[in-house]
Amino acid sequence: xxxxxxxxxxxxxxxxxxxxxxxxxxxxxxxxxxxxxxxxxxxxxxxxxxxxxxxxxxxxxxxxxxxxxxxxxxxxxxxxxxxxxxxxxxxxxxxxxxxxxxxxxxxxxxxxxxxxxxxxxxxxxxxxxxxxxxxxxxxxxxxxxxxxxxxxxxxxxxxxxxxxxxxxxxxxxxxxxxxxxxxxxxxxxxxxxxxxxxxxxxxxxxxxxxxxxxxxxxxxxxxxxxxxxxxxxxxxxxxxxxxxxxxxxxxxxxxxxxxxxxxxxxxxxxxxxxxxxxxxxxxxxxxxxxxxxxxxxxxxxxxxxxxxxxxxxxxxxxxxxxxxxxxxxxx
Amino acid sequence: xxxxxxxxxxxxxxxxxxxxxxxxxxxxxxxxxxxxxxxxxxxxxxxxxxxxxxxxxxxxxxxxxxxxxxxxxxxxxxxxxxxxxxxxxxxxxxxxxxxxxxxxxxxxxxxxxxxxxxxxxxxxxxxxxxxxxxxxxxxxxxxxxxxxxxxxxxxxxxxxxxxxxxxxxxxxxxxxxxxxxxxxxxxxxxxxxxxxxxxxxxxxxxxxxxxxxxxxxxxxxxxxxxxxxxxxxxxxxxxxxxxxxxxxxxxxxxxxxxxxxxxxxxxxxxxxxxxxxxxxxxxxxxxxxxxxxxxxxxxxxxxxxxxxxxxxxxxxxxxxxxxxxxxxx
Numbered sequence: 001x002x003x004x005x006x007x008x009x010x011x012x013x014x015x016x017x018x019x020x021x022x023x024x025x026x027x028x029x030x031x032x033x034x035x036x037x038x039x040x041x042x043x044x045x046x047x048x049x050x051x052x053x054x055x056x057x058x059x060x061x062x063x064x065x066x067x068x069x070x071x072x073x074x075x076x077x078x079x080x081x082x083x084x085x086x087x088x089x090x091x092x093x094x095x096x097x098x099x100x101x102x103x104x105x106x107x108x109x110x111x112x113x114x115x116x117x118x119x120x121x122x123x124x125x126x127x128x129x130x131x132x133x134x135x136x137x138x139x140x141x142x143x144x145x146x147x148x149x150x151x152x153x154x155x156x157x158x159x160x161x162x163x164x165x166x167x168x169x170x171x172x173x174x175x176x177x178x179x180x181x182x183x184x185x186x187x188x189x190x191x192x193x194x195x196x197x198x199x200x201x202x203x204x205x206x207x208x209x210x211x212x213x214x215x216x217x218x219x220x221x222x223x224x225x226x227x228x229x230x231x232x233x234x235x236x237x238x239x240x241x242x243x244x245x246x247x248x249x250x251x252x253x254x255x256x257x258x259x260x261x262x263x264x265x266x267x268x269x270x271x272x273x274x275x276x277x278x279x280x281x282x283x284x285x286x287x288x289x290x291x292x293x294x295x296x297x298x299x300x301x302x303x304x305x306x307x308x309x310x311x312x313x314x315x316x317x318x319x320x321x322x323x324x325x326x327x328x329x330x331x
Numbered sequence: 332x333x334x335x336x337x338x339x340x341x342x343x344x345x346x347x348x349x350x351x352x353x354x355x356x357x358x359x360x361x362x363x364x365x366x367x368x369x370x371x372x373x374x375x376x377x378x379x380x381x382x383x384x385x386x387x388x389x390x391x392x393x394x395x396x397x398x399x400x401x402x403x404x405x406x407x408x409x410x411x412x413x414x415x416x417x418x419x420x421x422x423x424x425x426x427x428x429x430x431x432x433x434x435x436x437x438x439x440x441x442x443x444x445x446x447x448x449x450x451x452x453x454x455x456x457x458x459x460x461x462x463x464x465x466x467x468x469x470x471x472x473x474x475x476x477x478x479x480x481x482x483x484x485x486x487x488x489x490x491x492x493x494x495x496x497x498x499x500x501x502x503x504x505x506x507x508x509x510x511x512x513x514x515x516x517x518x519x520x521x522x523x524x525x526x527x528x529x530x531x532x533x534x535x536x537x538x539x540x541x542x543x544x545x546x547x548x549x550x551x552x553x554x555x556x557x558x559x560x561x562x563x564x565x566x567x568x569x570x571x572x573x574x575x576x577x578x579x580x581x582x583x584x585x586x587x588x589x590x591x592x593x594x595x596x597x598x599x600x601x602x603x604x605x606x607x608x609x610x611x612x613x614x615x616x617x618x619x620x621x622x623x624x625x626x627x628x629x630x631x632x633x634x635x636x637x638x639x640x641x642x643x644x645x646x647x648x649x650x651x652x653x654x655x656x657x658x659x660x
Contacts, residue, residue: 053519160608190374191546195590195604202601217519220549224592224602247594261524262594263549267572269595270553277528278521281489 008179008211009042009065014074016057016064020286033285034060036235036293037074039312042179047205047212049226049243051219051258055282057235058215059103062181065213066098067091078179096126099172103184105164109156115142115167116152122174141170144207145200162193169200173208181213186221198225219262223247231255234293235285237312241319251315251326254294292324300325335362335403336507336540337386337425342400344378344385347393354612355381357564358399360639363508368534368541370555370572372548372587374609378564379544383510385410387425388417404508423453426501430513432493436485442469443481446500453504468499472529491522495529502533512544527554548591552576557645560584563610563620566639570646580655581648582627619651627652629659 015038017031035057042048050058064071067083076083078098086094102108109118119141120134129137139149145166156164165185172180182201186194202225204210216222222229223243230240231254239252250256257276264270278297283289289296295305304324312322315330344356356378363369373379384390386402386409402409404425409417421427429435437445446465450456456464462481469477472495485493494514501509511530515523527550534541543554551558551572558575560568560583568581579585589603607624610616619625622632629652637649642660653660 053521162608190609191548191587192374192590192605193608195602196606198592199602199604219520220592220594220596223594223596224599258521259594261520263527263547263553264593264595265548265552265588265591266576266593267552268576270549275524275528277524279525281491281522282519 006043007041008044008079009213010075010077011041011061011065012039012075012077014038014061014064014076015072016060016069017072030286033235033288035064035071036288038232038235038237040230040237040240042211042213044178044211045205045209046227047214047225049222049229050213050215050232051217051222051229052232053217053258053282055234055285056232057285058217058232059183061232062100062183062213062215066095066100066181096122096175097177098179098181099175099177100181100183101165101168101172101185104188105161105168106156106188108168109164111156114153114155115159118156118167119170119174122171126175128175137174138170141173144173144204145170160193161189162196165189165197166200169197169204173204176208177210179211179213181215183215184217185214187216187218194221201225219259231258234282234288236293236322237320238294238323239319239321241316245316245319249329251319251321251329252294252323253298253300253325256329257299292322294323334364336365336367337363338401338403339382339386340401340403342382342385342402343398344381344390344395345398346395351613354615355395355564356385357612357615359561359564359566361559361566361569363540363542365507366538366540367557368543368555370551370558371542371544371561372546372551372558373561374546376609376611377561379561380512382561383427383512383542383544387421387427387510388414389421389427419453422449422501422506423504424506425508425510426504426506427510427512428494428497428501428514430516432490432497432514432517433485435497436493438485441482441484442488442496446481446496446503449500449503464503465499468503469496471502471533472496472499473525474499490518491525494518494522494526498526498529498533502537502539505537506539508540508542510542510544513546515550516545516547523550530554548587560587563612563616565620565636565649567621567649568647569639570643574643574646578643578646580642580646580653581621581650582625582652582654583621585654586624619649627654627657631659 014035016035017033019028020030022029038061052058063069065076116138119138123129123134138152142149147166186197214225226243228242229246231238233254239255257278260275280297283296291307292305292310295301310322310324312320315321315326340360342356342359346353346355359382371379385397397410443465447461450461450464465481466478474495515526555572557571559566562583568584579588586605605624610620616636619632619636622628631651637651639647639649641647651659
């Protein structure tokens with residue numbers, strides 16, 4: 001956190017609980033602890049990869065940052081402004097700078113709108129251009145994402161998955177945002193198409209100096225695209241550091257197990273690896289384990305792990321870990 | 332060839348759709364040896380699932396139709412025998428596990444009931460015997476308190492547990508061949524590791540042959556002995572696993588391997604991307620189906636569809652170009 005000016009987004013102790021209502025009078029009987037105290041910063045122009053298994057709260061974190069949900073607690077400071085405190089029109093204006101690319105390119109485009117309507121809609125909503133300018137801008141955006149501008153009047157069903165995801169990218173770029181949450185943008189695509197979209201996202205980042213929060217469950221993709229990586233488990237960040245630190249010398253037992261579970265497309269390398277296979281499933285976020293959330297599956301858990309929540313400590317410069325026993329892995 | 336457990340020759344399957352007839356599988360031939368693990372790799376729509384479903388005659392007809400081909404298994408052609416006979420093969424001698432464990436289990440029947448069914452049907456066990464065997468099988472795939480869980484319904488299990496149940500069910504009649512159709516795609520990476528580990532252990536204990544269908548070149552690397560790569564309803568490359576990853580020859584295989592980011596990536600390089608997208612074949616192609624996306628394509632690729640030819644021992648590709656030199660083979 002050296003250079004304060006360089007930080008575009010600072011998330012502090014973000015908590016997002018979804019209430020569960022039961023019974024005739026709809027009494028609240030519990031809450032899904034989707035995000036349970038998450039803090040991180042994203043620097044200008046960098047990509048922070050947020051990685052974890054399904055249900056770990058990575059998507060909720062991304063959506064809460066854009067205030068698509070009202071957070072239960074915590075601060076989201078974007079460019080010096082706390083988004084949690086913004087109301088109505090102020091927040092609406094702020095959203096121009098924060099955009100999102102969604103996972104499912106089939107569900108996130110309205111099938112009854114043409115491509116030019118979809119990409120042009122943000123421009124109309126924010127009233128930033130007249131009809132002619134919108135048309136020019138849409139054509140320009142289609143060129144940017146390498147689609148033929150002549151397709152502008154077609155409908156989403158006429159496009160393949162990869163092309164639809166490009167349309168989603170063009171829509172996100174329409175208002176010239178500085179920050180984009182990419183929520184699993186490639187996991188619904190075929191392998192050969194994934195690389196096209198990853199390359200496009202990298203090109204656009206350079207071209208427009210974008211900052212990404214890249215949410216994914218695929219550790220290989222996150223390694224490829226991220227500058228820094230945060231690993232989430234059941235609503236908390238287990239480990240956060242630069243990409244090389246996380247992948248070369250992970251300090252949290254969960255990160256270690258996760259990395260060893262990823263298959264490598266190379267039979268010789270794959271045979272050499274030592275694998276740690278985690279037992280059991282991720283516990284329910286309705287009733288997360290006491291103390292450290294990972295302790296029920298952790299190979300090195302001890303008594304203290306069920307009693308005390310591990311602190312998020314900086315064990316190496318800019319390398320943060322939430323584990324009582326991570327010190328043994330330093331060097 | 333007597334040493335082949337399953338011998339598929341010239342398989343062709345089509346589907347009638349409102350837009351025309353789709354040629355999903357266009358003359359696929361492969362063999363499976365006893366105890367061997369064969370990986371079948373390809374993107375969605377390449378025909379990998381349809382090939383295996385055709386072999387077991389699980390293609391719904393209409394719209395699907397097996398147009399040509401033979402599939403020999405213990406001397407009989409699975410594509411010719413009666414419906415009654417194939418029922419004794421399915422689930423008993425060749426069994427299949429599917430991608431989505433939620434939709435392939437019946438949600439209104441208990442796990443116990445669904446596990447007993449094949450045992451009673453195929454082996455002729457009594458209900459009581461079947462119950463005991465079902466509990467043993469669940470124990471074998473690592474389900475805790477198996478006996479009590481037989482009375483539970485599928486929704487009471489997690490995704491990984493359901494896939495374990497599916498595996499237990501598939502193995503219940505000790506099949507010679509297990510066909511696994513993307514069984515770990517819907518699962519998280521730590522659970523995926525649990526399942527592949529389980530399958531490896533069971534393979535070594537029970538000695539069955541496995542056909543593992545997947546789009547993930549990573550999983551195949553650690554699991555299979557031999558790999559088939561499919562594209563547009565054709566096998567375009569076939570090789571032993573180490574040979575395939577060390578010396579991929581077909582432009583499509585090269586492209587696939589180059590477009591994969593790796594978790595052990597040494598330095599940041601731009602991913603190789605295959606432009607365009609996989610074809611939907613309304614006509615049986617007369618030229619190479621990969622030619623429109625291929626950066627090695629030469630004139631001849633647009634004239635004739637290449638056949639699978641040997642380029643090294645046990646290594647066959649369907650391509651006119653030598654990707655090592657860029658010249659015609």
